[in-house]
Amino acid sequence: MSEPAPSAEVGRLVACRACGNRVSRTARRCPGCGAQDPASDQPIEPRARHRHRAASSRQPRRLAPLVVVAAAVVLAVLIAVIAVRVSSRRAERAPAATLPPPAVTETPAAPEPPATVAAPVTVAPEPPPKEPSRSRGKRDWPFFFKAGDRLARMGDAKPLGYITRTVKDHKFDDGTLGPAYVLWTPAGDEQAFDADELERGAKLE
Numbered sequence: 001m002s003e004p005a006p007s008a009e010v011g012r013l014v015a016c017r018a019c020g021n022r023v024s025r026t027a028r029r030c031p032g033c034g035a036q037d038p039a040s041d042q043p044i045e046p047r048a049r050h051r052h053r054a055a056s057s058r059q060p061r062r063l064a065p066l067v068v069v070a071a072a073v074v075l076a077v078l079i080a081v082i083a084v085r086v087s088s089r090r091a092e093r094a095p096a097a098t099l100p101p102p103a104v105t106e107t108p109a110a111p112e113p114p115a116t117v118a119a120p121v122t123v124a125p126e127p128p129p130k131e132p133s134r135s136r137g138k139r140d141w142p143f144f145f146k147a148g149d150r151l152a153r154m155g156d157a158k159p160l161g162y163i164t165r166t167v168k169d170h171k172f173d174d175g176t177l178g179p180a181y182v183l184w185t186p187a188g189d190e191q192a193f194d195a196d197e198l199e200r201g202a203k204l205e
Helices: 006-010 046-093 195-201
Strands: 013-015 022-024 150-153 159-171 177-184 190-194 202-204
Touching: 159 190, 177 195, 190 195, 195 202
Parallel strands: none
Antiparallel strands: 013 022, 150 159, 150 202, 159 177, 177 190
16 A cells, blocks of 8 residues: 655644634644644643634724724715705705895985074274364464363273473474363373364363
8 A cells, every 4th residue: 555645744734723723734834723733733821722713813802993994984074065065056056045135225415504694793883073163263362271280081091191381382293273181191101182173172180
C-alpha cells in the first residue's frame, strides 16, 4: 500500500486547537483567533483558549459601533438633502408675495404765519408855529429882567443861568440886530438870547 504524497498532506486543513477554525496544517498562526501553531497536537491551556476566543470575538464587536455610526451619518445626510429639496420646491411653487403699495404720507401744510396787526402810528402833534420876535430891530426895547437875575425855564423850571448884561444891538446868527440878554449858563459859558423870546419863556427863580 503506497503512502500519500507529501504535497497532499500539506494541503489538508485541520481544526485550530484553540478556536476550532479550519486552518492549514503548516500555518504558524490561526487567522481567526491568532493562536500560534494552530495545527499542533499539543493541547492548549484553558486560559489561553479563552483568551484566543475573546480576541476573535472582539473584532466584530469593535466593528459594530462603527457600522452603526456610519449608517446614522449617512441617514442624517440623506434626510438633510431631502429636506432642502422639498423646501426649495415649495418656495418655487409658492406664489410671489405681493408687497402692499407704499403708504402715501401726506406732508402737513406749513402753518400760515400769524397776521401781523399794524401798530397804530401815533403822529406827534406839530409844535405851534413860533411867534416872530417883537424885539428884533428895536433899539428902544424896555428890558424886563436886569443883570444879576437868575432865570429858569417857564415849563419845567430848568435853570437857564443868570443875566450878566443886556445888549441893545446884538447881532444874531441870521444877521439881524436886536436887543438880547447875555446869560452865564450852567454849562459854564455865555450865551445870548433874544429879549422878547426869553421874556416869554423864562421866569425868575
